[in-house]
Amino acid sequence: MWFMQIRRDFHWQSVFITIYLLVLVIVMAVGVWAGAHEQLERLGNSHFFDYITPAIAMSFIIPDFMFKLFWHRDPVEMDDSLRTRPVPQRSWSQFILLSQLLSGLTWMMPSCYIVALCLFGVGWQAALLSFVAVLLVSMVNTLVVCCWRRAPGNRYTLPIVFGYxxxxxxxGVYVVISTAIVLVPYLKVSRKATAETPVEAHVLQVVAILLGFIVLLLVALWLLYTYFNRLRNYNENRDGGGHVHQWGKVSLMSIEWVSVLRSKRMRTSVLVIAVVFLLNGYLQQMPEVFNETGFNSMLLLAIAFPSVILGQWCMGIEANYCHGIWSRPWPIETILRNKYYFFVILNAIMTMLLLPSVFLQGMSIFTLMANFIGASGFYVLLMLPTCLFSSRMDLFSSAFFNYQGGNKRLNIYSIVILLPLAIYFASYYMLPSWVADIIMASLGIAGFLLHRWFIGWLSRIWVRRRYSIMERWMTE
Amino acid sequence: MELILDNLKKQYGDKVALDIPQLTIESGQLVGLVGNNGAGKTTMLRLILDLIEATEGCVLSDRQDVAKSSEWKSYTGSFIDGRFLVDFYTPEEYFALIARLYGISDSDLNERLAGFSQLMHDEILGTKKYLRDFSQGNRQKVGIIGAMLIQPKVLLLDEPFNYLDPSSQIVVARMIHQLNQEHGVTVVISSHNLNFVADISTRILLLEKGRLIKDLPNIEGSAIAEINEYFSSEA
Structure with missing residues (x-):
């Protein structure tokens, strides 16, 4: 049944993304090897990498765990249809163990590790055993996350924390001590002497270290499996209330920010993008970077990108209550106009957050203001037409690597996002800064002057196409 | 406000979901729509609310085509399914939003909500929960209240008694009847609960596979026998 579900939920998109990520890893590894292949070959010949593979496997633990903590969404508890049938708890636990062993999430880290093994000339014994070790490390992390998600309350999560x-x-102690035992002679004695040590002795040392590491991991896995088997959880609705936060008086305008703040997916997307691009905006203003290019290449994105991210799903939120909108005196033009003003407010907030750069890093206030006007008047206006083909957004799912709501027309229209960026880069790269400022400000002012007419025209198109749009939202 | 369905047809590919040559719902009538699953009840309500496009024909509300005019929205209250609710709002916020849309003041809103206290049963207001965290029954209540709150001239409800406990069903039926009798509201409700429909409706329309099979005046429940006989023969 699990395999059938995977087959029926299969998307080529996931395959392409996985291949893309693997290709990125390969490219990075090849880049490292190309840059330092002589030193790496020398180290490879002296079995250096064989000795440090446990340490490399160890270094993956924390990043891998964090990744799984955010991204692991597989069910860990039986749903009601299984729970009320004679399915033993042990069978379920065994199923979880097997399904997680076959899960793509568990194999992601070992797959990247294989790439490294191929490039750094590790002996086949060390390669095989260290691959098994890394797979077990990944499996232990997966099972820790499964136990965490299944644990009903602090009484059961605290043992997981302390155990981990x-x-x-x-x-860590094992890896450090065992690696030091073999590496210290390597460092103290000359390389010639080390090179004269028989290969068999090297191999035996490495195999012994890795086998000990694997035994530790298997013990950890067994303990986790036993704990998981003993955990009991019930599918109770924990969101019973009491967490509501008021965001001002209810109005047709306030619904714009309330929907973002109360939607886990929208909130996370906007916050992450805002932080990332804000930091980049400051980094690009640093003299070492700014003097190279002559302009802050991230400024427009730092101001506009949070609203652009929301704008690509224009009406994606409203799709969830579209019948409530259309059956009431709630004009589409009002919705689009409020959305536009909300995006301007977002851009203003980002601009305020960039203001310290004017005093601390010497950013031109005129450049900042010109790009705020350009982003608000022109850039976000270009995002509103997505209301004609955006998909219904699942508001309460996770934001990480969630492609729900994407569609081909949106991907094609994303070319339009590049237009203001192209104008920005071309202007600031080829023209004096003050001229580029005028261009950006002029685009923004033109956008402001035309926005009512543009939104009116867009809403009339939406109303003409409403049946096909609402029908698509109903079936998504 | 009368509703006229003029040569109304909705087709999905080869399948005819609804085909009504002519139907007039007079102002002040309380019409019960009954039929088996797939009869076309919800499709008919969606066409009246202009939520889906008619393959042929049109719906006139107060002699205006609902697809071409928006005037009907200001006096029509309706609730069909979850897509009428704003899941990230609390019930208070949802009702406040409806009040904003219809120009109802806060004091009027509170006064009107007080009239629904028996239906709400202290389970709706003051709970500090978003609508998505409510049970199906309470969401149904919020939707029905949201439709009636605006004191509509036309009320459209799709299976309003679904998910409701018996007490709430009686309260809803009583409220619909009162709205129709005291304020002359034109009501169209679809339901599988024949007893309630027969108790309160002045007219019963029986749909089967998109077609209007029977159009029965229901004076003091006179149509129930014929309706029961029809469904018994279909069973």
């Missing part, structure tokens, strides 16, 4: 810290401590 103990596991990190013990494996």
């Amino acid at each position: 810290l103990l596991y990190l401590f013990l494996t």
Whole structure:
């Protein structure tokens, strides 16, 4: 049944994204090897990498765990249809173990590790055993996350926390001591002497270290499986209330920010983008970077991107209550206009957050203001036409690597996002800064002057196409 | 406000979901729509609300085509399904939003909501929960209240008794009847609950596979016997 579900939920998009990520890893690894292949070959010949593979496997633990903590969404508890049938708990636990072993999430890190093994000339024994070790590390992390998600309350999550810290401590100590035991002679004695040591002795040392590491991991896995098997959880609705936060008086305007703030997916997307691009905006203003290019290449994005991210799903939120909108005196033109003003407010907030750069990093206030006007008047106006083909957004799902709501027309229209960026880069690269400022400000002012007419025209198109749009939202 | 369905047809590919040559719902009538699953009840309500496009024909509300005019929205209250609710709002916020749309003041809103206290049963207001966290029954209540709150001249409800406990069903039926009798509201409700429909409706329309099979005046429940006989023969 699990395999059938995977087959029926299969998307080529996931395959392409996985291949893309793997290609990125390969490119990075090849880049490292190309830059330092002589030193790496020398180290490879002296079995250096064989000795440090446990340490490399160890270094993956924390990033891999964090990744799984955010991204692991597979069910860990039986749903009601299974729970009320004679399915033993042990069978379910075994199923979880097997399904997680076959899960793409568990194999992601080991797959990247294979690439590294191929490029750094590790002996086949070390390669095989260290691959198994990395797979077990990944599996332990997956099972920790499964236990965490299944644990009903602090009484059951605290043992997981302490157990995991103990596991990190013990494996860390083992790896450090065992690696030091073999590496210290390597460092103290000359390389010639080390090179004269028989290959068999190298191999035995490496195999012994890795086998010990694997045994530790298997013990950890067994303990986790036993704990998981004993956990009991019920599918109770924990969101019973009491977490409501008021965001001002209810109005047709306030619904714009309330929908973003109360939608886990929208909120996370906007916050992450805002932080990332804000930091980039400051980084690009640093003298070392700014003097190279002559302009801040991230400024427009730092101001506009949070609203652009929301704008690509224009009406994606409203799709969830579209019948409530259309059956009431709630004009589409009002919705689009409020959305536009909300995006301007967002851009203003980002601009205010960039204001310290004017005093601390010497950013021109005119450049900042010109780009705010350009972003607000022109850039976000270009996002509103997505209301004609955006998909219904699932508001309460996770934001990380969530492609729900994407569609081909949106992907093609994303070319339009590049237009203001192209104008920005071309203006600031080829023209004096003050001229580029005038261009950006002029585009923005033109956008402001035309926005009512543009939104009116767009809403009339939406109303003409309403049946096909609402029908698509109903079936999504 | 009368509703006229003029040569109304909705087709999905080869399948005819609704085909009504002529139907007039007079102002002040309380019409019960009954029929088996797939009869076309919800499709008919969606066409009246201009939520889907008619393959042929049109719906006139107060002699204006609902597809070409928006005037009907100001006096029509309706609730069909979850897509009428704003899931990230609390019930208070949802009702306040409806009040904004219809120009109802805060004091009027509170006064009108007080009239629904028996239906709400202290389970709706003051709970500090978003609509998405409510049970189906309470969401149904919020939707029905949202439709009636605006004191409509036309009220359209799709299976309003679904998910409701028996007490709430009686309260809703009573409220619909009162709205129709005291304020002359034109009401169209679809339901599988024949007893309630027969109790309160002045006219019963029986749909089967998109077609209007029977159009029965229901004076003091006179149509129930014929309706029961029809469904018994279909079983």
